[in-house]
Amino acid sequence: MPGQFRVGILGATGTVGQRFIQILERHPHFRVTALAASDRSEGKPYAQACTWRLPGEIPEGVKPLRVQAPLPPLACDLIFSSLPAEMAKETEEAFARTGYPVISNSSAWRMENDVPLLIPEVNPSHLRLLEAQRCRGFAKGGLLVTNPNCSTVMLALALAPLHARFGVTAAVATTMQALSGAGYPGVASLDATDNVLPFIENEEEKIERETRKILGSMNGTQLQHAAFPVSAQCHRVNVSDGHMAAVRVKLEKPARLEEVREAMAGFRGFPQESRLPSAPERPLIVRDEPDRPQPRLDRDAGNGMSVTIGRILPDRVLDFRFVALSHNTIRGAAGAAILNAELLAAQGYFDLLGRGAA
């Protein structure tokens, strides 16, 4: 992976924005040079504008950066966005139109026909959709890619090797999602303590449709979504970080339990082969203890980029079942976007960059 890129972050003061900054602190290729947010923090140095809510200190390098309005131009080569969906649509397009590659964590563009919804281990071929983005008339270098919803990413990663090898014909996922997924202030503590909330707005719909797009196959430059139905029921539980999903899956071809286990444990993709800087050694870590995965013990596996799988068993209604867990603000958000950017860099999509700012 070549070169050094200056990075701008939209939504820099939010929960995911802070994760971007934390993860990028020691990144070999990306250096944060611009921060933008839509709140009243504009104009202040980041150290003042942001109430840092992650353990540890704000990285020194970003403390003096002034928070700007999320409008082009920004002094950077590429854009990471974690803007709220309602303002992401327009803003992200504005940056792409002016020639910035926009790697977005927001949901606004995920389901557009010409926008790749990427998991680098799963569907790097979907980058071909970018050819269709030419019709949008973005300035040279401008493009839009997205990563999935924080729960979808673990479901799609877990299903990918099963779909490839046995063909998935139905998937049923029941999630138990962490509080940080709702941002800050997010869930009221009175709703979280000694409680479970059976409702996360739009979440079930997102999982049901995004999974099928991600596992779809390219037909020339057209993407055909996967045909199998997905059922999602989503719950918020009293966990700080780490989304969990209980999954059942129906397969087209007969499979033995051990084959299912092996398909998952042996799964590798382009990021592993190309040793992308944020790629975990194993996208799926299969554990055989009966009581794993657990959020507290497994969310940081592979620096938060591995999905941990456990309890792979035959199912009485579908064919197999298992439990998946992943770090929702790393593999489920900021880390996912960064890995997408590394994929784009590795495949030459940033070769044009060098717009001198500042």
Add this chain to the structure above:
Amino acid sequence: MPGQFRVGILGATGTVGQRFIQILERHPHFRVTALAASDRSEGKPYAQACTWRLPGEIPEGVKPLRVQAPLPPLACDLIFSSLPAEMAKETEEAFARTGYPVISNSSAWRMENDVPLLIPEVNPSHLRLLEAQRCRGFAKGGLLVTNPNCSTVMLALALAPLHARFGVTAAVATTMQALSGAGYPGVASLDATDNVLPFIENEEEKIERETRKILGSMNGTQLQHAAFPVSAQCHRVNVSDGHMAAVRVKLEKPARLEEVREAMAGFRGFPQESRLPSAPERPLIVRDEPDRPQPRLDRDAGNGMSVTIGRILPDRVLDFRFVALSHNTIRGAAGAAILNAELLAAQGYFDLLGRGAA
């Protein structure tokens, strides 16, 4: 419901034993007169033997009762048992053999062919299995009935009206279970805080088989288990009381969403018709808010005897889905057994009782 019965409780110092005592404090027909436990509390007055872990005080009436060994005879007319499974098998039988009706919350006898696994709203006809118990040679009055596992009870109650009206052909349940379900000390706090445990020993198996027995139909004095497959994935979450289940169901006959809702909301059974003292007005309370049920808000509905249902929706893989919640130590344990005893009393099974003890 006639008469007054003296009650003995096996496992009186445990979590469920304490619930028995708390619920029975003001019961119109049952009065606690004997307490037994297998631990080192034998011989002490209950007030000393027991570390009371429910809000409020130990009821005055039981404070001076001496804790006895769980062996017949005890100074009571009938037995509630919440012994651990491993000692329940023999001990409960010993009481039945000597002529005590044993209403058990333990799992030891649930799957025996001649033992009713009862939910009074669902399968009172299964009491006919007691005729087959005659072969066991229990002394006059002796009998054994059981109530389901704490998670099964809400699943079976929720499925019952759907099975009756539309025919269930498959059920998929994913549970999020409360800490009190594991007794005391039960789950270590380090495993519960900021965490979810994806494993509860034997729980998935219990739900999968008990549900089918409960929803089975009597063929003469033979019970035919329901034929549909049940899939259960069970999780322990950081909630004190109140088990939740995300359920999907496949139906034999076509059903509209509103019909499914009505079948559940309108469900009533023998306990409601006969106004059994512990019967909730509605066994299933259907709520239409998008974010209900919740353990903290709904576990005490109907004094802990109602199951709250919410989020009834069409499902993309099975036919419908919903979320169920019930109080695991009331409807899921002590309250279930007490309602069973009320059913037995109402149907005349205790008419022979009057064994003078003391």
Add this chain to the structure above:
Amino acid sequence: MPGQFRVGILGATGTVGQRFIQILERHPHFRVTALAASDRSEGKPYAQACTWRLPGEIPEGVKPLRVQAPLPPLACDLIFSSLPAEMAKETEEAFARTGYPVISNSSAWRMENDVPLLIPEVNPSHLRLLEAQRCRGFAKGGLLVTNPNCSTVMLALALAPLHARFGVTAAVATTMQALSGAGYPGVASLDATDNVLPFIENEEEKIERETRKILGSMNGTQLQHAAFPVSAQCHRVNVSDGHMAAVRVKLEKPARLEEVREAMAGFRGFPQESRLPSAPERPLIVRDEPDRPQPRLDRDAGNGMSVTIGRILPDRVLDFRFVALSHNTIRGAAGAAILNAELLAAQGYFDLLGRGAA
């Protein structure tokens, strides 16, 4: 206590407002007839305007009441207020000026010289301050009384018998306060889970000054605040309801441990003597188990109106120490105001009331 009074609640949709409604559901003398709130809920029936966040249902009687603006006149005889401090000052005065007795839970008027800061067991004599309110020119019947901050009330109740008998010369309190004390949405769950917050705005100051006012003595119609210093350090812990305080106290007269215990356990006041409807049998419940009080087990003691005291021991730096616990939205808020109103009624302050409702 004579008569029936129609009650209006300001701040009716908030956390404390909901507690008022819940507690008053079966009150023998007070009936809720008017609801007001300052938010966008105005004009709607309460059942629609309010997201009910307490276990159980909204009482039937208030469901159809339309939420009004918090301005006089309201169709009621007296006012309970739980308005936020910033709007309470003016609004509460407006009601008092028009002749309503205002029993306020807000902090706005607590420290005014002519406003009683009442705990009926502790300082009913402070009602004489109402004579000085005449200068304010309130219409006949109009008056303003307040109850203390949710943490102060348990500290002052616990200190009262010690101050009366031994003279307190210094008090040191370290609180561990429940989430519901911050209202809704209040504390963000990410700040509450696996965490303690060492800061609650203005709380330490309130405890330090309110305690001394409450324990002050009347000198004619003048109130002399208690002279001893109070030190408070306040923390928010991950508990839904129930404030706890670790207290040390220095005494003027020598006291033996047993005398301190007896002073607290034997404490009774006007509400107990006059059997006010909301008065607990014992304002202070002293427990001798080494591990009590605990929020989960003791917050509902005396229907949430008793303060539970435990771990009374000699202290190496001050003289004695103990731990106090009380239900922060009952004895610490709504219940405190209702008991104040019962005191006023019993002492004839409402005798003039009879303003015809709408």
Add this chain to the structure above:
Amino acid sequence: MPGQFRVGILGATGTVGQRFIQILERHPHFRVTALAASDRSEGKPYAQACTWRLPGEIPEGVKPLRVQAPLPPLACDLIFSSLPAEMAKETEEAFARTGYPVISNSSAWRMENDVPLLIPEVNPSHLRLLEAQRCRGFAKGGLLVTNPNCSTVMLALALAPLHARFGVTAAVATTMQALSGAGYPGVASLDATDNVLPFIENEEEKIERETRKILGSMNGTQLQHAAFPVSAQCHRVNVSDGHMAAVRVKLEKPARLEEVREAMAGFRGFPQESRLPSAPERPLIVRDEPDRPQPRLDRDAGNGMSVTIGRILPDRVLDFRFVALSHNTIRGAAGAAILNAELLAAQGYFDLLGRGAA
């Protein structure tokens, strides 16, 4: 700091034992070569014997080590012990007698006259007590040093610079302690969830006496404990890691707030000057935000070896107050012992070592 030492861990399968192993994984001078435990894990490879309860995996190097009985000899140069107090007394002495330096985290030996109770930043001079250990007739190289109780360490570290500069005349500490301090399984989750426990056995006594020993001064080879009284009230709160203490302190010499702050912020000791490998850059990190320290955000400061101080303010009863926080199983246990061993190594106490391993 010279050389390489082979380390044996007593109590290797427990909560603190696991921390020892985790911290030592990359230690420049200590390499784990022997593991011992008193439970039924004897004889098994550590990977099988131990249920690893920390995030991340068991370090590869210790996986195959067989767990041995905690009896000399072990194939190591020095011993870290986290045995339970009741068995630590004899076992640790047995190792010291046979010539092993024993660096103990257990409470058994802490208050013995000739045993240093060490915090390397605070009282390295107490190592002179080891001269008195000669009377015990330990074999050459054998010695016993201890680190304080997990709450004491943060109190003593925080008081040390104040005592040195202004003279402490009284200290009052109220702790809110994490669940991991009780080991595993430790606190039952039903006692932890939605609750605070006001009792930790022997904890208040330990803090009150250990603090005075640590802050005592050497008079030749005699240790004179500090004269000021210490008052401790201890609570268990629902936090996984990170003990917090609300502290008040009375000082001999007049001090301004800013001087108190500076004394703490500027505090450094031998470990910092000598750059011991586990020494944090700053033993005390003073934060000025009103809502810090917080367990979730600050427990890992300085790799868990810094104590974070906040809310330094004048106090109305004593002179000043502040809140302290530290990681209870790192600075409060395993990390404390390791820093003690680094101190001993740096001061030549291990120069004799070189006993050939088995």
